[in-house]
Amino acid sequence: MAKIKGAVVVDRERCKGCEVCVVTCPTQTLALATEVNSKGYHFSYAANPETCIGCSNCAVVCPDGVITVYKVKIG
Amino acid sequence: MAEITFNDIIKPENLTYRKSRLMTDNVMHYCPGCGHGTAHNVLAEVLEEENLQERTVGITPVGCSVLMYNYIDVDFQEAAHGRAPALATAVKRLMPDKFVFTYQGDGDLAAIGTAETIHTCNRGENILIIFINNGIYGMTGGQMAPTTLPGMKSSTSPYGRDVSRMGSPIKMADIVALLPGTCYVTRQSVNTAGGVRKFKKALKKAVQYQNENRGTCFIEVVSNCPSGWKMTPVESNKWMEENMFPYYPLGDIKVPAE
Numbered sequence: 001m002a003k004i005k006g007a008v009v010v011d012r013e014r015c016k017g018c019e020v021c022v023v024t025c026p027t028q029t030l031a032l033a034t035e036v037n038s039k040g041y042h043f044s045y046a047a048n049p050e051t052c053i054g055c056s057n058c059a060v061v062c063p064d065g066v067i068t069v070y071k072v073k074i075g
Numbered sequence: 076m077a078e079i080t081f082n083d084i085i086k087p088e089n090l091t092y093r094k095s096r097l098m099t100d101n102v103m104h105y106c107p108g109c110g111h112g113t114a115h116n117v118l119a120e121v122l123e124e125e126n127l128q129e130r131t132v133g134i135t136p137v138g139c140s141v142l143m144y145n146y147i148d149v150d151f152q153e154a155a156h157g158r159a160p161a162l163a164t165a166v167k168r169l170m171p172d173k174f175v176f177t178y179q180g181d182g183d184l185a186a187i188g189t190a191e192t193i194h195t196c197n198r199g200e201n202i203l204i205i206f207i208n209n210g211i212y213g214m215t216g217g218q219m220a221p222t223t224l225p226g227m228k229s230s231t232s233p234y235g236r237d238v239s240r241m242g243s244p245i246k247m248a249d250i251v252a253l254l255p256g257t258c259y260v261t262r263q264s265v266n267t268a269g270g271v272r273k274f275k276k277a278l279k280k281a282v283q284y285q286n287e288n289r290g291t292c293f294i295e296v297v298s299n300c301p302s303g304w305k306m307t308p309v310e311s312n313k314w315m316e317e318n319m320f321p322y323y324p325l326g327d328i329k330v331p332a333e
Contacts, residue, residue, distance in 0.1 A: 006091070007084035018108030018301075018308040024268055041107065049081055056092035057268035063112025064103055065094035072089045074079055 003075045006054020008046050011066040017041035021058035027051040030058055095119035097128060097148045108308020110298030111140050113265040114207060119147050121278040131174045132166050134159040138180035139214045157188025160195035163202045174285060176203040181222040182212045185247050199256025199290040203281045209300040217303035221245045224322055248295040252329040258290035260329040264297045266312040289331055297323050
């Protein structure tokens, strides 16, 4: 069976740390970082990149459009 | 099966989702988690996919989204408070080949601009009205709006909205749906991925109806205001689902016959 693997790229400097993407992610891939960006926000990052399925849910709910999603079919 | 690395996936041919090219690089001034940003992104995506950049005129309101013209790369006009539908009427009548939309909050559309909204819908002007309803005056500091829920606390109703003295929240979408001039009236949300995708479909329908000169399209978006409601973005979305959605049920209110 073909397996789908995804990857998310978060623009850390533009992220405002609202956590909406973290709640929306069905596979708990995203989390808020403990460190902050230059504006003082705990930015979102791919804490478990291997679980990402490239569903784009995080990117479509992101109010600031900081997430880009890639997806590839393997196997 | 060979192990695939992160860098193997990050390639242009694997791109699944990116921010719309019509969104400018300016950082939005909205608070973290605000539904305005999501609504802007979806609107820009639809304008890009429908190839409307060259022939769109947007009308910005007064409210948080007053600086919307900095974020979406299409032509804009700025209206006086509440007068966006009146200005949109003029633009559409003078330039009927343009795609004209207004983007208004509840203080703009449901309070000071009630007359313009209702009469524009009653005349059936061929425009799209996007109404962001977060039940509060966000920009000026969270005062009570006509759409504030019964019992909901705001800076001017610290004990909660008292319906006996202040009246009930106004359901603008249901009101304009009664008018013969409106073609398509729907209520959507942008707090979940599913909601965003439905909102996008609604916008595409509105574009189609405007191209066919069918009448006014009115899309209400039930949104949040984390700063005005004094909640975190995630809490505000949950509060909205529990309290706003029962009063403002999502879904199509008026759909034209095919």
